[in-house]
Amino acid sequence: MYGYFIPTVNLMGAGAALEVAKQAKIIGGSKALVVTDAPLIKLGIADKIIRLLEKEDIRTILYDAVLPNPTVKNVHDGVALYKQNNCDLIVAIGGGSPIDCAKGIGLVATNGGSIKDYEGLDMSKKTMPPFIAVNTTAGTASEMTRFTIITDTDRHVKMAIVDWHVTPTVSINDPELMVSMPSALTAATGMDALTHAIEAYVSTLATPVTDSAAIKAIQLISQYLRPAVANGNNMEARDKMAYAEFMAGMAFNNASLGNVHAMAHQLGGFYDLPHGVCNAILLPHVESFNMIACPERFADIAMAMGENTNGLSVIEAAELAIKSIGRLSRDVGIPSGLKELGVKEKDLPTLADNALKDACGLTNPRIATKEDIIELYKAAM
Numbered sequence: 001m002y003g004y005f006i007p008t009v010n011l012m013g014a015g016a017a018l019e020v021a022k023q024a025k026i027i028g029g030s031k032a033l034v035v036t037d038a039p040l041i042k043l044g045i046a047d048k049i050i051r052l053l054e055k056e057d058i059r060t061i062l063y064d065a066v067l068p069n070p071t072v073k074n075v076h077d078g079v080a081l082y083k084q085n086n087c088d089l090i091v092a093i094g095g096g097s098p099i100d101c102a103k104g105i106g107l108v109a110t111n112g113g114s115i116k117d118y119e120g121l122d123m124s125k126k127t128m129p130p131f132i133a134v135n136t137t138a139g140t141a142s143e144m145t146r147f148t149i150i151t152d153t154d155r156h157v158k159m160a161i162v163d164w165h166v167t168p169t170v171s172i173n174d175p176e177l178m179v180s181m182p183s184a185l186t187a188a189t190g191m192d193a194l195t196h197a198i199e200a201y202v203s204t205l206a207t208p209v210t211d212s213a214a215i216k217a218i219q220l221i222s223q224y225l226r227p228a229v230a231n232g233n234n235m236e237a238r239d240k241m242a243y244a245e246f247m248a249g250m251a252f253n254n255a256s257l258g259n260v261h262a263m264a265h266q267l268g269g270f271y272d273l274p275h276g277v278c279n280a281i282l283l284p285h286v287e288s289f290n291m292i293a294c295p296e297r298f299a300d301i302a303m304a305m306g307e308n309t310n311g312l313s314v315i316e317a318a319e320l321a322i323k324s325i326g327r328l329s330r331d332v333g334i335p336s337g338l339k340e341l342g343v344k345e346k347d348l349p350t351l352a353d354n355a356l357k358d359a360c361g362l363t364n365p366r367i368a369t370k371e372d373i374i375e376l377y378k379a380a381m
Helices: 016-026 038-043 045-055 072-084 096-111 183-201 208-230 235-255 259-271 275-293 295-304 314-331 345-355 359-363 370-379
Strands: 009-012 031-035 059-063 089-094 131-135 147-152 157-162 170-173
Touching (some): 009 016, 009 235, 016 045, 016 170, 038 045, 045 089, 072 147, 089 096, 157 259, 183 235, 183 275, 183 295, 183 314, 208 235, 208 295, 259 345, 259 359, 275 314, 275 370, 295 314, 345 370
Parallel strands (some): 031 059, 031 089, 089 131, 131 170
């Protein structure tokens, strides 16, 4: 049996954000908890969405204290605000951080308890309140997935919550909201999207449905990430990257991920590091390890990335995919290794132990031991 998960309504393209109030009314909202972060307040993006809502008599309560790696405290502070103000709708504005935090808020608002209670797969019993996710980055796909990642600062780990109840009701991807993304964030989120697509394509749960979305996402990212980083005002590149990250989300939301994410989550939880950058650094190393499990799939990835595989054996073509990943990462300015981020070799055994407990690793195509995970971290240093 195969399940397919996606929001009920997905709006895409320039001007899509103008529909936010209409969608809020359709799904029955009258008082929205707006969840965002300080940078989006500063850029005026959150205010634009709030004005659209209030113009149509949707009252708003703002929660803008979300951290780059949203925490258990962020979630519970948001729940308190939601309940104190009798909200009946959640509108998340941002990339993965605000949207993930808002998902946690919604889950606890209707199910009670602590967000820690929902770590793992389908641990909740009730759906969230009506939920609109307005995405502002071309990377995480949190606006359309059943995944939410929350940092437990007590354990220094990122909790992977995979639950169909946290799938937003409405997703909005408007490339006009992405123009203000700095080049470094564009690069990191774009490589995050590439990681989603590649891990979904080689996942043990991949299907023809997820394959089609993953391969197209890889093609678009390979073609448009460099120009989007080079010139943030390039609307064609922004638009195509928005489609790419959404399709990568379609793929991994249903095929799941692998050890790149399992390992990156630990780096983010332990050191409070940016998720997309950790993924980008780990990706070529983990996939080089995975390659023997499904070389034909890596040969497909090489072709999707625009490499000429004519006359090459399957293994040679697969190896070309790994080289192409590394070249794209370098071209968009991703740091060369984990040492630059402050990762310490003495912490690797702890990180490896935690990575092996992460749900994302369950669908990795090649089984890895603790020693394997440690060596992969070392290779990425």
